Amino acid sequence: MTGLLDIRRAADRAVTRAAWLQSRHSFSFNDYYDPDNTHHGLLLVNNDDVVAPASGFDTHPHRDAEIVTWVLSGALTHRDSIGNSGVIYPGLAQRMSAGTGILHSERNESPDEPVHFVQMWVMPDTPGRTPGYEQRDIGDALAAGGLIPVASGADPDAAIGLGNSAATLYAARLEPGQSITVPDAAYAHLFLAAGAAELEGAGALAAGDAVRFTGGGGHRVSAETPTELLVWAMAGRLGG
Helix, strand or coil: CCEEEEEEEEEHEEEEEEEEEEEEEECCCCCCCCCCCCCCCCEEEEEEEEEEEEEEEEEEEEEEEEEEEEEEEEEEEEEEEECEEEECCEHHHHHHHECEEEEEEEEEEECCEEEEEEEEEECCCCCCCCCEEEEEECHHHHHHHCEEEEEECCCCCCEEECCCEEEEEEEEEECCCCCEEEECEEEEEEEEEECCEEEECEEEEEEECCCEECCCCEEEECCCCCCEEEEEEEEECCCC
């Protein structure tokens, strides 16, 4: 094990609440701004969202962001201005490249079931890219256990591409007793999306907790209950 780690607890996150939305922010986002908490490595946004039935985000713009959405439960309907539409569900890797500009909506069209998802943003290597969209079902790979490369600008084995050559997102679904090792990277971000786990050398992690690693990884994360993890491995950071 190498490097430094910084544990951020679920209860300490900023929260945006509306009648139809509960959004918990790992980093500064919209009305929540903390100059000491704007990003880690290349990761700008890690929002943990629950959207009520028959509601959601109406059409809105984005520009120059690589946006990955990971659904934990329920289903989220995506539509955008370049002609893509579809339903994002658990086990589906999905990325939208905003590039020169895109409009999209994200709606929960279920009449009775909320949708719970994590949305993550990194900046592209080069601004002004052509907007794009990609998705791929990786449910079978996740069922096998271990870290599965979801989106990457560096790993050709990742399920979908990413417009940043220094960032890779991994996911894992673990049963009690199973474990993964945090990749060795200049910067890594571990988010415990569901379940409970033990982080080697640091103790218990609960759902919504995050760990920011700087200068290396190698820590074991062992599931104590059925657990879902999202891990970013990044070779650099914003501004340097």
